[in-house]
Amino acid sequence: MIDIVKISEIVDEAARTATGIPQFSDTRALGVDEAYAVQSLSMQRRYARGEKRIGFKMGLTSRAKMVQMGVEDVIIGRLTDEMREEEGGIISVADYVHPRVEPEIAFLMKKPLSGVVSMLEAMDAVGAVAGAIEIIDSRYNAFKFDLGDVIADNSSSSGFVLGNWFAPDTDISNLGMVLSKNGRAMEIGSSAAILGHPVRSLVSAARMVAQLNEELKPGDIVLAGGATAAFAVAPGDSILLEVQSLGQVAFNVGA
Known part of the structure; x- marks a missing residue:
């Protein structure tokens, strides 16, 4: 029996x-249900230390991301208040094992949402939308893992930076997104790469939180998933995301 x-x-x-560990799949692969049970218990430990759950992140929602990670399934992880970084601020690499960044669309919930819903029902529960940068950080050595490993590791959720909030009726279906490092465009994509439309990711989030016996609550933040492949950051880097209609999001990387 797995412990x-x-x-x-x-x-x-x-x-x-912020310490690397071997993959669990090196000895015995975790099933999806087992992996979510691990995620839930590990997050309960964080809550017990005083962190507060403030939302969820979706993972593997773009074809680029699926190809990069070699998997096909959409996954979900929890966000806490300790994961939020200041827009325009400085993050410390000491808080991460091997941080990478990716461009996202974020939703701010105004109504509860869970279960099987339509895109219209999902958006009716949204109070605002924003551009965002997620800082992903697999704790597994060499950033290698299988599906069970990554789910157990809170779906690589580690940090995020939010831009300004905009009205929920802002058209986010096909927004140009440019993620730059030190003034050089590293990834260029579109919000349409997120399951064809970012709202589909929110629909998936509603279904998946219900399966986890939770719900999206008013005030929760939902990160829709990376629109492009992720790239690594290091001390001294300056990161800038430009999103059509949603402005800019930026931060710097410190030691």
Whole structure:
């Protein structure tokens, strides 16, 4: 029998101390249900230390991301208040094992949402939309993992930076997105790369939180998933995301 509690402790400690760990799949692959059980228990440890759940992130929602990670399934992870970084501020690489960034669309919920919903029903529960940068950080050595590994590791959720909020009726279906490092465009894409439309990711989030016996609550933030492949950042880097109609999001990387 696999020890879900022990694995959750290992994952939590790796995230807390920014320490790389071997893949669990090296010895015994985790099933999806087992992996979400590990994620839930590891997050409970974080809540017990005082962190507050403030939303969810969707993962593997673009073809580029699926190709990059070699998997096909959409996944979900939790966001906490400790993961939010200041827009225009400085992040410390000491808080991460091997941080990477990707461009996203964020939703701010104004109504509860869970279960099977339509795109219109999902957007009716949204209070605002924004551009965002997610800082992903697999705690596994060499950034290598299988599906069960990454889900157990909170779907690589580690940090995020939000831009300004805009009205929910802003058209986000096909927005140009340019993610730059030190003034050089590293990734260029469109919000349409997120499941064909970012709202489809919110629909998936509603369904998946219900399966986890949770719900999207008013005030929750939902990151729709990367619109492009991710790239690594290092001390001294300046990161800028420009999103058509949603303005800019930026931060710097410190030691």
